[in-house]
Amino acid sequence: MKLALIGYGNVGRAFGRLIERKRASFPFRIVGIHTLRHGTAIDPGGLAPEPVFGPPAASVDEFLDRTGAEVMIEVTPLNPATGEPAISHIRAAFARSMHVITANKGPIAHAYHNLRDEAAQAGVQFCFESTVMDGAPVFNLVNFALPGVEINGFTGVLNSTSKIVVEAMREGCSMEEGIERARQMGIAETDPSFDIDGWDSAAKTAALANVLLDARTTPQQVETKGIGRLTTARVCELAAEGKTVRLVSRAKRTPSGVRLRVRAEMLDETDLLASAHGTSNLLLFHTDLMGTVGTVSLDPTVEQTAYGLFSDLVNVARTV
Ligand SMILES: NC(=O)c1ccc[n+]([C@@H]2O[C@H](COP(=O)([O-])OP(=O)(O)OC[C@H]3O[C@@H](n4cnc5c(N)ncnc54)[C@H](OP(=O)(O)O)[C@@H]3O)[C@@H](O)[C@H]2O)c1
Incomplete structure (x- = not known):
């Protein structure tokens, strides 16, 4: 099966x-x-993992035409405001x-329902398991292991960078040093303020709500407060x-619609939600x-994020 990648970070x-x-x-x-x-x-014979790049294709359309691939893998940076240019890709x-x-x-956070319907019309598959929790x-757990179950809400600790930062601050480091630690690990968003201000969590919350709660929402509609105002002194005091x-994501189905919130929550260390350390995530x-x-x-x-893509690919290959 031939693959075309947009993004190679x-x-x-x-x-x-x-x-x-x-x-x-x-x-x-x-x-x-x-x-x-x-x-x-x-x-066409296959690229090495460290390929030699030539000049950029004139457009994504031209690139895709030249590859003749059967599957496109989209791994460009998150744009929490619009989801573009990934939606166009x-x-x-x-x-x-x-x-x-x-x-x-x-x-998924901005255009899930439209893209799902467009994929069905085109007779192709649209998979996104690695968008939340690598x-x-x-999504596969709900689709394949919980048939007939209705999801009424969720609670998650879904952003790794904020945890790395809080843990670095507990050791006396500054927020900037914590961000640099996450960047070195390859887990910070291309723009790490998206992690700190809660945009990454809001995008994940909106994506989960769109797919699992039919919410038809966007990250902007998630009530969001990040960890940006935390200080090292306050973290050590706590x-x-x-x-x-x-940074906790919460969703709840209510008679008036789905309520969505991302907030830096103060938790007892014994709380299940606090048990997610480092890059560990919980939903x-x-x-x-x-x-x-x-x-x-x-x-x-990041190897597990790659596995999320690979698991989708194996599932696609099974059905064609
Ligand atoms: N890192 C993680 O642990 C993780 C986990 C789950 C999900 N994700 C998601 O995976 C995606 C990729 O993350 P990453 O960490 O690999 O990002 P990254 O290291 O910043 O790499 C982004 C790649 O996209 C390319 N790119 C940027 N804008 C583009 C455009 N308009 N057209 C074509 N290519 C473009 C960049 O090109 P250049 O190389 O030329 O700059 C780079 O190759 C993001 O959406 C992120 O939210 C990441």
Whole structure:
């Protein structure tokens, strides 16, 4: 199966390495990569994980036409305000009858219902498991393991960078030093203020609500307060009282619609939500038939985000 990637940063490169590692069992081939500044690389015979880039294709449309790929993988940065240009990249792939897999939550947070319907019209698949909690099953858990269950709400600790920052501040570091630590780990958003101000969590909350609660919302409609005003002194004071801070996403179905909130919450260290450390994430679904059930991912790295893309790809390959 031939793959075209738009974006080749932390996630794209980890995905390239994974494809290489699994080549013997899964004959997937990356035939094209298009980036913003590095340029474009195309080879119908398959590109190496560290390809030589040439000049950029004139447009995404031209790039996709030249690759002749069957699947487009969208891994450009999050734009929490509009979801663009990723939404347009996805539509360009649908127009060429390509399946689409993305780790970019912007399109799911802004245009999920339209894109889902457009994919169905084009007769292709649209998969996004790695947009929330990397490769841990979230959407697949609900779709395949909880048939017939209605999701009435969810509670999640979904942003890794904010946890790394709070933990660095507990050690006496500044917020900037904490952000740099997350950047070194390859987990900060391209613009880390999206993590600190809660935009990443708001986009994940909107994406989950759109897919699982039919909310038809956007990140702007999520009531959001990030960790930007936290100081090292305050975090250390809380630590002395056995408390800590987590950026918590909450959703609840109500008679007047779905209520969505992201907030830096002060929690006892013994709280289940506080047990998610470092890059670990936790998501609890509140359901009608299964009570509260959840998914947890311990210390995931960008390799697990790559696995989320790969799991979608294996599922697509099974159905074609
Ligand atoms: N990192 C994680 O742990 C993680 C986890 C889950 C989901 N995600 C999501 O995965 C996506 C990628 O994250 P990342 O960490 O890989 O980002 P990144 O390291 O910043 O890489 C972004 C890539 O996209 C390219 N790009 C930017 N704008 C573009 C455009 N308009 N057209 C074509 N290419 C463009 C960049 O090109 P240049 O290389 O030329 O600059 C770069 O190759 C984001 O949406 C993020 O939210 C990331």
